[in-house]
Amino acid sequence: MKYLIIIILFLLSGTRLFAQDKSLIHKGNELYKQQKYKEAEENYRKAAEKKNQDVTSNFNLGDALYKQKKFADAGEQFNKLASAPRNNKAIAAQAYHNLGNSFLENKKLEESIDAYKKALLNNPKDDETRYNLAYAQEKLKQQQQQNKKNQNNKNQDNKNQQNKDNKNQDNKNNKDQNKQNQDKQNQNQDKKDQQNGQQKDQLSKEDAERMLDALNNDEKQTQDKLKNKKLKGAKLNITKDW
Template identity: 60%
Template sequence: MKQLVISFIFLLSSSLLFAQQEKSDIYKGNKLYGQKKYKEAQASYQQALRKKQQSVEGSFNLGDALYKQKDFEKAGQQFNQIASSANNKNLAAGAWHNLGNSLMEQKKYEESINAYKKSLLNNPNDEQTRYNLAYAQEMLKKQQQQNKNNQNQDKDNKDQNKKDKDNKDQNKKDKDKQKQNQNQQNNNNNQDKQDQNKNQPDKQNQDQQKQQQQKQQLSKEDAERMLNALNNNERQTQDKLKNQKLKGQKVQISKDW
């Protein structure tokens, strides 16, 4: 993978370009910067700018000190201000280059590409800027692809969540329906029991009536049997009496004399 080339255009203080009163602060800041004491160097550059706000060297070197402290947003603001107002092509090219680096660190690849292109307009022969431009373009493609993958993943997650929700809702409906059916079955069973209990007296009455009818029928049959028995006895008695009467009757025999 390509590696970003970080380069800074570090302006040395010069008594020919800057007023004497901020010269010592810038010099002190440069010395601290060389010692990698970037926070202290920042304070010296800010002190120089309080004495001369239009100090290009102080502004540029302040941006470098902020960049080294990884305060890329404020560093970018410094370089953008210098690049936008610079009349010198080399100064503008360096400011746009460093602005591109600051934007790269913030993963603002599209903006960094624009900054590198503006740097190359002012200095077309800067190979470091050209290299960083190609690197930024490559990183932008990867970022766009990653965003696309994330969008697809989000869509898949949303679809899966919707599917899970639909399944959950369906399961709930099935459970509710099952519960409703169970309640209906229970109600039907209860109704059957009520109907059975309701019909129980009728059945008892029917059984009683049947028993009564059977009893009445038996009584009638008994009566008939008794009547038949009496008739038989009476007939037997009459037959007996008749036999006895016939046996005791004298027979007159006519004599022929």
């Protein structure tokens, strides 16, 4: 796998096209060798502007963009070269290969796989392209497995959260039901206490009436005794008259 990474990082330097007979391209190549990729890009652009269909300037321009990590711009450049109407399969194979590298660096695995396959169609004997294709396919497989794992974890988290929400709702419902039951018990107890109070008041009234009747009877009996005593009168001492 490390070997594949090394290929991806260093392959472009081996596939650049040099044209020593053109001053701008020559200057760009010298700057490229000095890792002055921005200055090299400027020279390649000037050369490409003079002759838009020039393969060398456009190909090396893509290399310079790639080295600056401008992968989207580099890919656009290589795609233009790969899709240009020409019968040169070697150029197409190299362009598609570097297009695949640009896509790979930009984390576009499916697009890189497609580009590598097109490169192999134009050059089936290119082992470096075949290795990079296998690397991209393995990375895609890992990505899909990770995405599946993440989705499963997300689904499990959602399920756990739903269970938690349901449990919280059940607890809330139980609390509400317990409160309703307690309120009902309190109401029943209040009603019972009220009934007992009424019964107590009623008994007290009846007791009071009985007490009053008893007092009235006692008073009547007392008055009757006093009345009887008066009727009997006091005993008088009678002296004989002789």
